[in-house]
Amino acid sequence: MADRTVTRVLGIETSCDETAASVVDDGSVIVSSVVSSQIDLHAKYGGVVPELAGRAHVELLTPVLAEALEAAGSDCSGTGIDAVAVTYGPGLIGSLLVGVAEAKALSLAWGIPLVGVNHLEAHLFASLLEQPDLGYPLVVLLVSGGHTLLVEVTEPGRYRLMGGTIDDAAGEAFDKVARYLGLGYPGGPAIDRIADQGDPAAFAFPRSYPGDGYDFSFSGLKTSVVNAVRKHPDADTADVAASFRRAVVDVLVARARKAAADVGATALCLAGGVAANALLRSTVEEACAADGIGAFLPSRALCTDNAAMVAAAGWWRLQHGDVSPLTLGADPNLRLAATA
Numbered sequence: 288m289a290d291r292t293v294t295r296v297l298g299i300e301t302s303c304d305e306t307a308a309s310v311v312d313d314g315s316v317i318v319s320s321v322v323s324s325q326i327d328l329h330a331k332y333g334g335v336v337p338e339l340a341g342r343a344h345v346e347l348l349t350p351v352l353a354e355a356l357e358a359a360g361s362d363c364s365g366t367g368i369d370a371v372a373v374t375y376g377p378g379l380i381g382s383l384l385v386g387v388a389e390a391k392a393l394s395l396a397w398g399i400p401l402v403g404v405n406h407l408e409a410h411l412f413a414s415l416l417e418q419p420d421l422g423y424p425l426v427v428l429l430v431s432g433g434h435t436l437l438v439e440v441t442e443p444g445r446y447r448l449m450g451g452t453i454d455d456a457a458g459e460a461f462d463k464v465a466r467y468l469g470l471g472y473p474g475g476p477a478i479d480r481i482a483d484q485g486d487p488a489a490f491a492f493p494r495s496y497p498g499d500g501y502d503f504s505f506s507g508l509k510t511s512v513v514n515a516v517r518k519h520p521d522a523d524t525a526d527v528a529a530s531f532r533r534a535v536v537d538v539l540v541a542r543a544r545k546a547a548a549d550v551g552a553t554a555l556c557l558a559g560g561v562a563a564n565a566l567l568r569s570t571v572e573e574a575c576a577a578d579g580i581g582a583f584l585p586s587r588a589l590c591t592d593n594a595a596m597v598a599a600a601g602w603w604r605l606q607h608g609d610v611s612p613l614t615l616g617a618d619p620n621l622r623l624a625a626t627a
Contacts, residue, residue, distance in 0.1 A: 291416050291427055293299050293312045293313055293457065293503045294312070294313055294314075294369050294370070294602060294606075295310060295311070295312050295318070295359075295367055295368055295369050295370075295606065296310070296311050296312075296314070296368070296369060296371070296372050296402075296598040296599075296601050296602045296605065297310055297352075297355070297356070297365075297368045297369065297370070297371045297372070297393070297598065298310075298311060298371075298372045298373070298404075298594035298595060298596075298597035298598025299328065299348075299352070299373040299374070299386045299389060299390050299594055299597065300373075300374050300406075300409075300592055300593060300596075300597045300599060301374065301378075301382045301383065301385050301386030302326040302338065302374045302376075302377070302378025302379065302382060302383055302386075302406045303335060303378050303379055303382060303432075303433075303592060303593060304324070304326070304328075304329060304335045304340050304382075305322050305323070305324055305325065305365075305591065305592040305593070306322070306323040306325070306343065306347040306348050306351050306464045307320070307321065307322040307323070307351065307592060307593050307597075308320075308342050308348075308351045308352045308356075308594050309355055309360035309593065309595040309597070309598050310355055310356065310358075310361070310368070310598065311416075311592035311595055311598035312492075312598055313467070313602065314412075314415070314545050314598075314599045314602030314603055314606075315415065315416060315419055315599065316334040317416060317595045318358070318359040319354075319355045319356075319358035319359040319452050320355065320402050320588070320593060320594065320595045321351050321354045321355040321358070321594075322351075322588075322591070322592075322593055322594070322608070323347045323351050325339075325340060325343050325535065326357035326472070326473060328340075328343055328574065329472065330439020330471065330472045332434065332472075333462075333466045333471075333472050333586065334462060334466075334472060335379070337379045337380075337381055337382070340379055340381065340382050340383065340486050341379065341381030341382050341384070341385060343578070344381075344382050344386065345383040345385055345439060347383060348386065348389055352389070355594070356368075362448070363574050365393065365396070365397035367525040368397065368399060369400075370399050370400040370401070370402055370601065370602075370605050371390045371393050371394050371397075371398060371399060371400075371401055371402070371601075372402040372403075372404050372407075372597050372598050372600065372602070372604075372605075373386050373387055373389075373390035373401070373402070373403060373404060373597065373601075374386060374389075374404050374405075374406045374597050375387050375403040375404065375405075375410065375611075375615055375616070375621070376405065376406065376617060376618035376619055376620065376621030376622055377405075377406055377407065377433070377618065377619055377622070378406055378433075378617075379619065380617055380619040383617035383618075383619060384617045387403075387457070387615060387616070387617050389614050391615065395613060395614065396473065400604050400605060400610045400611075401455070401610065401612075401613065401615060402601040402604050402609065402610060402613045403455045403611040403615045404597050404600045404601050404604065404621060405427065405620070405621055406592075406597075407436070407621075407623040408432060408444075408446075408600050408623060409596040409597045409599070409600040410427075410429050410431075410445070410558040410559055410596060411427055411429070411438060411440060411446060411558060411600075412591045412596050412599040412600040412603065413558055413585050413590075413593075413595075413596040413599070414427070414556045414558065414583050414585055414589075415443060415599060416585075416589060416595055416596065416599055417585055417589065418583055421470075421551065421553070421554050421556065421581070421583060422554055422581065423440065423441055423442050423560045424439055424440060424441045424550050424551065424552050424553065425439075425440050425547075425552050425553055425554040425555065425556055425581075425583075426438065426439055426440070426449070426543060426546045426547040426550060426552045426554075426555050426556070427440055427446075427555075427556045427557075427558050428539060428542075428543040428555065428556070428557055428558070428562075428571075429558045429559045430456070430457045430458060430539060430557070430558075430559045430560070430561035430562060430567075431456065431457075431458045431559035431560045431561055432454075432456060432458035432459055432462060432473075432560060432561075433456050433458070433459065434451070434458075434488060434559065435451060435452040435456045435457045435458050435503050435505075435539075435561075436448060436449075436450070436451045436452075436623065437449040437450045437451070437501045437542060437543060437546045438493055438623065439546070439550050439552070442577075443603055444604075445602050445607060446623070448500025448623055449546050449550075450500055450502045450503065450542065450546070451496055451498070451502060451503065452502065452503040452504065453503070453504050454505065455504075455505040455509060456504035456505070457503070457535055457539060457561050458474075458505075458559070458560055458561045459476060459504060459505075460505040460508065460509050460535065461473075461474035461475045461478055461535070461561065462474035462475070463509055464478065464509055464512050464528075464531055465477045465478050465528075466488070467512065467513060467516070468512075468516070468524055468528065469524075470524075470528070473560075475560065475561055475564055476563075478528045478531065478532055479494040479564060479565055479566070481524060481528045481529075482525065482528040482529040482531075482532045482566070483524040483529075483530075483565075485524075485525030485527070485528055485529030485530070486523075486525075486526045486530070486584035487524060487525070487530050487532070487533035488523075488530070488533075489522075489526035489529065489530050489531040490512075490513070490526065490527060490530035490531075491530075492500045492508055492511050492512065492530050492531060492533075492534040493507060493508060493511055493534070493540070494508075494534055494537050494538050495507050495508060495538065496538065496541070496542070498527050498544070499544050501545065501614060502542075503538060503539070503542060505535065505538075508531070508534055508535065508538075512527060512531050513529065518554055519544075532566055533566070535605040536564070536566050536567050536570050537570075539567060540567070540571060540574050543555055543571070543574075544574050544578060547578065547580060548578065552580060553580060553581060554575070554580055554581030554582065555571060555574075555575050555580060555581070555582055555583070556581055556582075556583040556584075556585075557571060557583070557585065557590070558585065558590070559590060560590055560591045560592070561590075562584065562590040563586065563590040563591065564588040568584045572584065
């Protein structure tokens with residue numbers, strides 16, 4: 288049983304194609320974390336199939352929860368669990384509903400608080416799980432298959448959305464280009480592997496910086512890749528992948544550096560699945576060293592969707608009296624609301 292001076296939160300994450308559960312103490316100590324990926328299920332389709340994802344969560348969530356609870360010294364009676372936090376948006380509606388329904392059932396059965404968590408906010412808390420003393424203000428570059436955002440964080444739970452993509456997210460662009468090049472799914476790791484063998488200067492793909500602020504645009508870059516391959520059908524795929532990856536990273540890092548400089552950030556953090564990209568990680572480290580600010584690159588396990596970050600965000604909300612009713616519903620279009 289958990290030390291009762293500790294607030295122990297069970298987190299549940301089912302927003303897309305990862306079924307995850309985690310037990311976290313006091314919003315910072317990961318006691319257990321289990322993630323079941325559906326990559327193999329969706330790979331043959333070149334992307335996530337929403338209906339298949341929802342069905343898979345129904346099958347996987349119970350054993351994933353059981354494993355996470357057992358690793359934390361608990362059981363199906365919820366021994367030692369003080370609250371249950373769950374992602375209720377944004378994401379795929381069918382997938383979200385599976386997690387929300389389970390969390391509500393556990394909250395009712397165990398007589399503990401239910402805390403609904405914004406998936407995007409959870410990614411902001413992922414950094415604090417590994418480095419709680421980051422210093423503020425900081426800028427988080429959140430890059431995933433569905434989102435590309437720049438967020439100013441003035442303290443835990445207080446943030447301001449600075450910019451986002453006006454079309455494709457960075458991860459979405461990786462998936463689409465990888466599919467076009469025949470590299471498989473998911474696109475980020477596939478392009479990463481082959482790009483290391485190519486010349487990033489082989490193709491002068493455009494860098495798009497829409498407006499004077501902090502927004503992103505990757506649709507034109509994707510089109511440029513398609514046009515280049517059509518024009519040069521014998522081009523080395525590794526060169527195309529390397530040049531594309533370099534262009535994406537250049538845009539992400541340039542915008543993030545501008546945002547960090549403009550708010551006087553003490554550090555720049557990465558979050559989201561694309562934060563596992565090798566070139567992005569090394570380029571951010573180099574840029575932050577040159578700018579004299581800190582760089583925090585979460586472990587790859589905390590870059591991708593996981594329930595530890597959900598539990599951490601849920602713990603913070605619980606400490607501030609933000610408890611959700613059992614009427615909590617899933618919101619696939621949930622936005623990141625400014626709190627600073």
